[in-house]
Amino acid sequence: MAKRRAPPIEAKLNITSLMDIMTIILVFLLKSYSTEDIQIAPSDDLRLPSSSAQKPPELAVNAVVSKVNITVDGVKVVDVSGGIVGEEYKRGTLISPLFDTLKEKADEAKALAERNPANKFKGRILLQCDRDIPFSLVREVMYTAGQAQFAEFKFVVYKSE
Amino acid sequence: MSYKPSDRRRSKGGIEEIELNLLPFMNLMTLLIPFLLASVQFVTLAVIDSSLPAIGAPQTTTEKKDDKPPLNLTVGITSEGFTVAGSAAVLGGGDGGPAAVADKSNAPTVGLTSDDAYCRTSQCGGAPECQHDTPCHDFKALKELVVQVKDEYPDEENVIIAPNAEIPYHVLVGVMDATRDHKPEGATERELLFPNVVVAGGAK
Numbered sequence A: 001m002a003k004r005r006a007p008p009i010e011a012k013l014n015i016t017s018l019m020d021i022m023t024i025i026l027v028f029l030l031k032s033y034s035t036e037d038i039q040i041a042p043s044d045d046l047r048l049p050s051s052s053a054q055k056p057p058e059l060a061v062n063a064v065v066s067k068v069n070i071t072v073d074g075v076k077v078v079d080v081s082g083g084i085v086g087e088e089y090k091r092g093t094l095i096s097p098l099f100d101t102l103k104e105k106a107d108e109a110k111a112l113a114e115r116n117p118a119n120k121f122k123g124r125i126l127l128q129c130d131r132d133i134p135f136s137l138v139r140e141v142m143y144t145a146g147q148a149q150f151a152e153f154k155f156v157v158y159k160s161e
Numbered sequence B: 001m002s003y004k005p006s007d008r009r010r011s012k013g014g015i016e017e018i019e020l021n022l023l024p025f026m027n028l029m030t031l032l033i034p035f036l037l038a039s040v041q042f043v044t045l046a047v048i049d050s051s052l053p054a055i056g057a058p059q060t061t062t063e064k065k066d067d068k069p070p071l072n073l074t075v076g077i078t079s080e081g082f083t084v085a086g087s088a089a090v091l092g093g094g095d096g097g098p099a100a101v102a103d104k105s106n107a108p109t110v111g112l113t114s115d116d117a118y119c120r121t122s123q124c125g126g127a128p129e130c131q132h133d134t135p136c137h138d139f140k141a142l143k144e145l146v147v148q149v150k151d152e153y154p155d156e157e158n159v160i161i162a163p164n165a166e167i168p169y170h171v172l173v174g175v176m177d178a179t180r181d182h183k184p185e186g187a188t189e190r191e192l193l194f195p196n197v198v199v200a201g202g203a204k
Helices: A016-031 A096-115 A135-147 B008-012 B023-038 B098-103 B116-124 B139-152 B169-180
Strands: A061-065 A069-072 A075-079 A124-129 A152-159 B045-051 B073-078 B081-085 B110-113 B158-163 B196-199
Touching: A016 B023, A061 A096, A061 A135, A069 A096, A075 A096, A096 A135, A124 A135, A135 B169, A135 B196, A152 B169, B045 B169, B045 B196, B073 B139, B073 B169, B081 B139, B110 B139, B139 B169, B158 B169, B169 B196
Parallel strands: A061 A124, A124 A152, B073 B158, B158 B196
Antiparallel strands: A061 A069, A069 A075, A152 B045, B073 B081, B081 B110
16 A cells, blocks of 8 residues: 655745735736826937927827937927937928928818818817927927918926925 | 853753844845835926916806906016016016016016025035036026005916017026915915916916
8 A cells, every 4th residue: 555645734835025016016007097198208309398398299290309309299300419400301491291291180180170160170289399409490390380381389208396 | 341141051052042044134125115116206296287278178267256357467477587468567667567678678676686695595406516607597586576466456366478589498487486385484385476377478
């Protein structure tokens, strides 16, 4: 007759302390949970200025002016070097590729507004500009947006308080 | 002095030790945490409104209660400082109204400050490693000046900002901050100063 083996010791994991950690993390994450519309991808080329402004951002056409390029709704439009857009892309103060893209966006929004009167075209544009770009470039972008019938600028900044 | 807990009950096995089954709860946590981590936001954003005067929506003209002429507060930004002007005169340097601001030949109303600690906090925030210029634009002095103007013209809400071409964008935002609102000492609410910002083209 085979020798009877001793019954195996039942190992029990004590997960109560892990639970404590999880609960704290969960509360912390829930606190900073956000459902904001606009997403920013922070990088060395796009550092927004901080400001004491309190107004929350809303959904609109999103133009990003970084140190290296200008993008509209995530699509690159034109290159920037040293805070200047190449002369070949410009007509006076107007940045042509940017104008074409924004015009398209405006036409789209207007076509949409025609079918759905509740969704009016208000000409809102979110401008995310790097903190160190010169005002001359900001002005060119504002002028171009204005020509494409986006007249309500919303400068996106970090909330500092 | 504390006594050893009585082991009478345990030794006799009268009451069984009940253990809570935490595993389903753990499952829930492991699912919730990655989901929340994905949507966590570490920086909060805000927006500053500004409209284009020429082709923007027409400003709603409110009936003036008195005969005061509009102020047309204008803040010119140059690399030497701020030039503050109203429709009547430029503060602190000759007269001539907004035209003198565009001209920018006069000495600035608010000069640069060479307070290194101030420049560091105004340009870097709390970040320790950051390039900052000294002397820099003195937003604090500008704010004090604008508060005085607001006391003089409590109904005015418009400000025109005219930066020079080479002025970095964050200085423009700093001026918008200085002219938008302020928090009087001891107050909990912010008081609006000149929240309607128009950014003018400035001199080329």
